[in-house]
Amino acid sequence: TLNVPDQPIIPFVEGDGTGADITPVMCKVVDAAVAKAYQGKRQIAWMEIYAGEKAVKVYGNDSWLPEETLNAMRDYVVSIKGPLTTPTSGGIRSLNVAMRQTLDLYICLRPVRYFQGVPSPVKTPEKVDMVIFRENTEDIYAGIEWPAGSPEAQKVIKFLQEEMGVTKIRFPDTSAIGIKPVSIEGSERLIRKAIQYAIDHKRSSVTLVHKGNIMKFTEGGFKKWGYELAKREFGAVDIDGGPWCKLPNGIVIKDVIADAFLQQILLKPADYDVVATLNLNGDYISDALAAEVGGIGIAPGANLSDSVAIFEATHGTGPDIAGKDLANPLASILSADMMLRHIGWDEAADLIVAAMQTAITNKTVTADFVRLMDGATKLSCSAFGDKMIENM
Ligand code: ATP
Numbered sequence: 445t446l447n448v449p450d451q452p453i454i455p456f457v458e459g460d461g462t463g464a465d466i467t468p469v470m471c472k473v474v475d476a477a478v479a480k481a482y483q484g485k486r487q488i489a490w491m492e493i494y495a496g497e498k499a500v501k502v503y504g505n506d507s508w509l510p511e512e513t514l515n516a517m518r519d520y521v522v523s524i525k526g527p528l529t530t531p532t533s534g535g536i537r538s539l540n541v542a543m544r545q546t547l548d549l550y551i552c553l554r555p556v557r558y559f560q561g562v563p564s565p566v567k568t569p570e571k572v573d574m575v576i577f578r579e580n581t582e583d584i585y586a587g588i589e590w591p592a593g594s595p596e597a598q599k600v601i602k603f604l605q606e607e608m609g610v611t612k613i614r615f616p617d618t619s620a621i622g623i624k625p626v627s628i629e630g631s632e633r634l635i636r637k638a639i640q641y642a643i644d645h646k647r648s649s650v651t652l653v654h655k656g657n658i659m660k661f662t663e664g665g666f667k668k669w670g671y672e673l674a675k676r677e678f679g680a681v682d683i684d685g686g687p688w689c690k691l692p693n694g695i696v697i698k699d700v701i702a703d704a705f706l707q708q709i710l711l712k713p714a715d716y717d718v719v720a721t722l723n724l725n726g727d728y729i730s731d732a733l734a735a736e737v738g739g740i741g742i743a744p745g746a747n748l749s750d751s752v753a754i755f756e757a758t759h760g761t762g763p764d765i766a767g768k769d770l771a772n773p774l775a776s777i778l779s780a781d782m783m784l785r786h787i788g789w790d791e792a793a794d795l796i797v798a799a800m801q802t803a804i805t806n807k808t809v810t811a812d813f814v815r816l817m818d819g820a821t822k823l824s825c826s827a828f829g830d831k832m833i834e835n836m
C-alpha cells in the first residue's frame with residue numbers, strides 16, 4: 445500500500461490531439477470530487493510533464509519523450525497521461541512502447557464494466573464486469589521482426605533450416621520473420637499480480653486466456669506456469685483432478701482458449717471475472733470487451749510495474765475530432781477514477797462514478813454517445829465535465 449500525503453504531487457501529460465480537450469476536463473472533475481469528498485483537506489498538486497508534440501515544443505527537436513518526464517513518472521510513482529502521437533522522426537517506434545520498456549511497465553490493466561444506460565451492441569452488457577491483465581513486454585508483440593527478403597530474415601531462415609532442423613515449413617524468399625518470446629518469469633509476474641488482485645478485490649475467478657492448443661511452449665507455457673504458480677504460491681488445489689484449481693478462499697483459477705473466449709464474452713460474459721493473458725491476445729480482448737460496454741470513448745486503463753503506475757485513456761489522439769471540444773472525456777476521467785482508488789481515495793472516486801452515472805441516466809452526453817442514444821442532449825467535452833461537477 446502507498447503512503448499518500450494529503451497533497452500528493454501527481455504528474456500529468458496533457459497528450460496530443462484530443463489530449464488538450466480531455467485532460468483539463470479530467471483534472472477539473474477530479475479536483476471537484478476530491479474537494480467535495482474531503483472538504484478541502486485533501487488536494488492533488490498537479491505537475492505538468494511533457495511528452496509527444498508538446499515536449500518537442502518545450503524541449504526542442506526530437507525530444508518526444510524527455511528523460512525528465514520518465515524520471516518524474518518513476519520518482520512520483522503515480523501519474524496520468526493523455527494519448528500520444530507516433531513520432532514522425534527521431535527513430536522511436538511508439539512513445540507508449542518506449543515508456544513501457546524504459547519503466548518496465550509489464551502490466552496493462554483494463555477494467556471492463558458496464559454503466560447503466562451506456563449504448564452497447566450486446567443484449568446483456570450489464571453482465572460484463574471483468575478486469576484484464578495483459579502482459580505488456582513479451583510475445584510476438586515485442587517487435588522482434590524483420591521485413592520480407594531482408595538479410596536478417598534470410599539469416600534467421602537459414603539458421604532455422606540448417607541448425608534447428610525446421611524442415612516441414614517452407615520459407616519463401618518473401619517471408620517476413622517475427623519472434624515470439626514468452627518467459628516463465630514474464631508470465632509468472634503478470635499472473636501473480638492478477639491472482640493477488642482477485643484476492644484483494646474479492647473477485648470470483650482468474651481465467652488464463654491462451655492459444656496453448658496450437659502454440660504449446662509459448663502460450664501453453666503461460667497456462668501451465670499459471671496453474672503451477674497458483675498452487676505453489678497461493679495454495680490452490682485441483683478441482684476434480686485439474687487442471688482447474690481453487691484457492692483456499694474459493695477463487696477459481698481456470699483457463700480457456702482465446703478464440704473460444706472471444707465467443708464466450710459475447711454469449712456468457714458473467715462466467716468471467718479477472719483475466720490474465722499474453723500481449724497479443726490481450727490487445728484483441730481489451731478492445732473487443734471495451735466495445736461491449738460503450739467503446740473507446742469510455743475505456744480507461746493503466747500501465748503498471750512493481751512500483752510505478754501510469755493511468756491513461758486507452759483511445760488514440762482522435763485526430764478527426766481533436767481541438768474541437770467534442771471528445772468524450774470519460775475514458776480519461778475513468779482512468780482518474782482508477783488512479784484515485786489506487787491511492788486509496790475511494791470516496792472521491794465514488795463521487796466521480798456517481799456523477800457520471802447521473803449524466804448518463806439523464807442522457808446529457810457527448811456526441812459519440814448522442815449518436816447511439818435516443819433523445820439525448822449533446823454536450824461539448826468541457827460542458828460534460830461541468831455537468832458532472834454540477835451532478836456532484
Ligand atoms: P491514433 O493514431 O492516435 O491512435 P486514430 O486515428 O487511431 O489515432 P483513435 O484516437 O484511436 O484514432 O480513435 C479512433 C476513432 O474513435 C476516431 O473516429 C475518433 O474520433 C474516435 N475517438 C477517439 N477518442 C475519442 C473520444 N475521447 N471521444 C469520442 N470519440 C473518440
Ligand code: MG
Pocket residue numbers: 759760761
Ligand atoms: Mg488508434
